[in-house]
Amino acid sequence: MLMYQDVHEKLVSAIRNQIPVFRSEDLSFDKTGHCDMTVKMFRYSANNIEPLRLLISKEKFVTNAEVEGNYINLTIDPLQLLSIMINSISSTGQYPDTFQDPERVCVEHTSINPTGPIHVGRVRNSILGDSVARMLKRYGYRVTTQYFINDSGKQMMSLYLAYEKYSSGLPLTPQLLLDGYKRIYKEMEEEGSESEVEEIIKKYESGDPTIINKVREIAMVMLDDIKKDLDKLGIKIDDFTWESDFIITGEVRTLIDSISDVTQMDGQARFIELENGRKVYLTRSDGSSLYLVRDLAYHMYKLSQNDWLITVLGEDHSEHGKTLSEILTKYFDLVKKLDFVLYAFVSLETGSMSTRKGNAVTVKELVEKTYERALEVIKEKRGESTISNEIAKKIAISAIRFNILKVNSSKAMIFKWKDALDFNGDSAPFVMYSYVRALNILNKSAIKYELEPGEVSANNLKKEESALILDLYQYPFVISESVKNLKPEMLANFAFMLSKAFNDFYENCKVNSEEYETSVRRLMIVNVYKNIIEDVSSIIGIQLVSEM
């Protein structure tokens, strides 16, 4: 959990002295420009309003409380908020502080079939998953990330078969495998037969070591390529689990047997009937297992070592997620938390992306093009570039992650190069640039200033300062909301909003070359801003630079 002085909570408990049933959500930070915080009194007797105003106006952080209709509008002392943040940062290095929670969370993301490179349609999964994991870690959970390697399905067997048929013996490369993959799907479509693949699946499930080893070797080649792509985006996954392990160890069989009394047979195939009457199959007629069982076995494994499972899934798998939940709850006495973060598809203006069709925009291409664009923009802004390629790379990665993350994940989106390469406005470079400004101010300051708690002067305090402080103060609330809803995009929006507020501050409030007290206070604000931007950036995957 997060540790910080919670003004909101303090005020709520003060209010409850007078109105015991007061709802926490009726006190909120103002969003309309009337004040700093507001108490909504619609639900409570009007007789309460004036006495409550009096009571609140005596509270520590409140400098003014006024009644406007059914609202009690509060002005909060920004200097006290600033002190809270400064104290936290000087004693713990961060605001808010994190208290380590014993709860273990497993975030599974990406988990794409190792049959091709990551493309832009699926990269939303990795970006969401990575940010969710970082956000939960920041909140205080013990987090591990997981990748489930689907090396035993039909797709994987087709990839294997294609290699054996067309290129057997040739050195394994991603490109060679991919070409074969596309070719064999085309053939199967033309012939209308999948019997060859089915034959392989049977052999594989019966434990044929030659096939299992070769398939894993092939998967490894593809997986390495996928890992490289993830690495390009600054994403590292802790644990990789092979789907085939659950077949080899017999856990899949054990699992099927353990629920045999609730499953039914359709010929030789085994299925289970869900509450809505839908039949989902666990095994084929030939006895081989289907993905659902293998994923169930995988979930049992994850449950054995975690308290909370989160899986990032494309919306095409939402039904699968529900099926897993239902079966685990009903037949395996699941009491632990199980959540799915769903995202809608990313498509191209020409339609959907597909590895098999070969029309996908890959992560490699995206990173490459964005990097070139970053170099171009730097040249435009600074004349002949004096900036290292390292910086252009960081700008590119940050821009990509921010652009994809900021869009509400449940809305389908169309990928457009023009938007992806736009560094104006609501984008990572905007945040990064405001951070550079903050660093410059701090570097240019002649005042040897330490982050020491103490008296903060109100000398020449401007409204842009107060506004920025109030925004900064709300950081822990945003993390909490973001965690509660599993929506890291809230943090991306916050980072942008903060940078905007900082730009306002920058335009209107000189930091250096002011009176000493004013300078010190503004330096504190800039320091807090720097600290929080670094913090939030590390969650949402912005890689900050000191010049750009």
Place this chain on the structure above:
RNA sequence: GGACCCGUAGUGUAAUGGAUUAUCAUAUGGGUUUCCGGAGCCCAUGAUCCGGGUUCGAAUCCCGGCGGGUCUGCCA
């Protein structure tokens, strides 16, 4: 046909039942630089899919349409 998700300016978003004038960005038009770095700042234009209902109050909740995405495999 049935199920799930999503509909806010041209585009992307904010508002998790509350305020006059629905936020911010982008795009478009205009302005702005001897300044702690202009990737900035200021002004203008432009939106809650439609119809009912609940409520003192609805972009938000409920019902019915409409539009888009997804599922409806002994694929994963």
